[in-house]
Amino acid sequence: MPKVSDEHRTEKRQQIIAATLRCVERDGFHKTTMAAVVKESGLSAGSVYTYFRGKHEIIHAIASSGVTGLKDAINGLVAAASSGAAPPPPARAIETATQHILDLSEELGINLPRIALQTWAEAASDPEFLALMAPEARGIRAAWRSYAEAAIEAGQFRKDADPEKIAMVLTGLLPGYILQLVVIGDVTPKAYAAGLTDLLGR
Amino acid sequence: MPKVSDEHRTEKRQQIIAATLRCVERDGFHKTTMAAVVKESGLSAGSVYTYFRGKHEIIHAIASSGVTGLKDAINGLVAAASSGAAPPPPARAIETATQHILDLSEELGINLPRIALQTWAEAASDPEFLALMAPEARGIRAAWRSYAEAAIEAGQFRKDADPEKIAMVLTGLLPGYILQLVVIGDVTPKAYAAGLTDLLGR
DNA sequence: TTATCAAGAACGAGCGTTCGTTTTCTTTTG
DNA sequence: CAAAAGAAAACGAACGCTCGTTCTTGATAA
Numbered sequence: 217m218p219k220v221s222d223e224h225r226t227e228k229r230q231q232i233i234a235a236t237l238r239c240v241e242r243d244g245f246h247k248t249t250m251a252a253v254v255k256e257s258g259l260s261a262g263s264v265y266t267y268f269r270g271k272h273e274i275i276h277a278i279a280s281s282g283v284t285g286l287k288d289a290i291n292g293l294v295a296a297a298s299s300g301a302a303p304p305p306p307a308r309a310i311e312t313a314t315q316h317i318l319d320l321s322e323e324l325g326i327n328l329p330r331i332a333l334q335t336w337a338e339a340a341s342d343p344e345f346l347a348l349m350a351p352e353a354r355g356i357r358a359a360w361r362s363y364a365e366a367a368i369e370a371g372q373f374r375k376d377a378d379p380e381k382i383a384m385v386l387t388g389l390l391p392g393y394i395l396q397l398v399v400i401g402d403v404t405p406k407a408y409a410a411g412l413t414d415l416l417g418r
Numbered sequence: 419m420p421k422v423s424d425e426h427r428t429e430k431r432q433q434i435i436a437a438t439l440r441c442v443e444r445d446g447f448h449k450t451t452m453a454a455v456v457k458e459s460g461l462s463a464g465s466v467y468t469y470f471r472g473k474h475e476i477i478h479a480i481a482s483s484g485v486t487g488l489k490d491a492i493n494g495l496v497a498a499a500s501s502g503a504a505p506p507p508p509a510r511a512i513e514t515a516t517q518h519i520l521d522l523s524e525e526l527g528i529n530l531p532r533i534a535l536q537t538w539a540e541a542a543s544d545p546e547f548l549a550l551m552a553p554e555a556r557g558i559r560a561a562w563r564s565y566a567e568a569a570i571e572a573g574q575f576r577k578d579a580d581p582e583k584i585a586m587v588l589t590g591l592l593p594g595y596i597l598q599l600v601v602i603g604d605v606t607p608k609a610y611a612a613g614l615t616d617l618l619g620r
Numbered sequence: 621t622t623a624t625c626a627a628g629a630a631c632g633a634g635c636g637t638t639c640g641t642t643t644t645c646t647t648t649t650g
Numbered sequence: 651c652a653a654a655a656g657a658a659a660a661c662g663a664a665c666g667c668t669c670g671t672t673c674t675t676g677a678t679a680a
Contacts, residue, residue, distance in 0.1 A: 244543030246448030260661040337539030341446030381613030392590020411583030
């Protein structure tokens with residue numbers, strides 16, 4: 217078996233990451249054993265170790281991948297606004313973002329909220345892991361900030377509103393949605409958005 | 419060494435729990451070893467095992483203790499309202515709740531946000547743990563619901579607003595604050611509250 | 621003395637990882 | 651074209667280490 221094309225290499229790595237995600241969703245990062253990853257991936261132990269140096273490297277790869285597209289989905293709201301129309305109200309924006317998480321979950325066949333809770337906990341106790349995740353979090357905050365700036369510009373908020381602080385709150389709403397989804401389980405994008413509308417409406 | 423009064427027993431258990439919390443704050447639940455707990459508590463392995471059946475029971479005890487007083491702090495906002503005055507605006511309520519978390523952290527000498535992230539992750543992968551935490555989460559939501567009902571009654575929101583959905587959003591804001599505090603670290607109760615004010619203000 | 625708790629060395633299970641072997645596919649060569 | 655040589659991936663049993671837990675021994679108060 218000669219030559220391993222880079223293409224084949226990344227493909228195998230993806231295969232292993234996908235298997236690991238399935239394990240982590242079920243058992244959490246630490247209860248996930250390499251034996252389980254090996255079994256789930258359909259490869260052998262030795263094979264897995266030719267593509268990753270160890271368990272550590274696999275979960276770090278997961279951290280780097282981030283919440284694919286969430287930032288783009290938020291930025292999409294701004295893009296729609298910049299092309300003439302006004303940006304959607306906050307409730308609609310939050311509904312879009314939370315729905316995006318659910319859609320992505322189904323598309324990937326992975327329970328992303330569960331994975332998210334695992335990565336947050338890992339970030340809290342592994343500085344290296346935190347360093348990989350923080351830019352992702354800041355990116356999402358920055359996307360919300362762009363939205364806030366557009367919304368202020370369009371007169372949806374007071375002119376002297378602070379877009380960074382608005383971004384903090386909008387960013388904060390997402391983890392709250394995810395946690396309640398896992399722990400209580402009754403929260404839907406529509407209900408969450410409706411709650412925000414009621415909170416805002418006078 | 420005779421008689422172990424129940425009083426002495428619970429005292430020792432508290433001592434062990436406190437030591438465990440210090441370890442978990444530093445290393446997370448799973449990287450926390452019994453050896454570390456033993457060392458941190460100043461007791462011996464055998465001693466620890468006379469007060470807890472095992473590691474499992476210690477972390478479950480932690481889960482049961484919950485976020486002491488957070489629910490009460492929120493209910494306090496409603497109590498103030500029922501005695502004539504109107505309940506505080508949402509931004510002020512959130513500022514109180516987030517500040518309470520910081521105060522409690524300092525009072526206990528423990529980084530509660532870090533612990534919180536650990537417990538959420540554990541709840542996601544251990545159903546028994548989830549069963550212990552879920553009532554706590556529902557209690558906080560219920561407290562926010564009471565607040566929302568009082569605020570609606572006082573005319574702060576539309577009369578047809580749904581208090582449960584408002585509670586979802588207010589409940590969701592707390593994990594978002596905690597996560598950003600740990601991951602980004604620049605969020606203060608005042609800034610967060612100001613962001614909510616800006617979001618609400620037209 | 622006796623009942624109880626503290627102590628910490630020892631244990632066994634389970635983990636991540638390694639490494640010698642086998643398989644598989646490409647390349648070389650007659 | 652065929653077949654053997656070579657090289658790299660796949661394999662999986664085995665290793666060593668760490669962890670949670672136990673258990674024997676010693677200390678202490680009643």
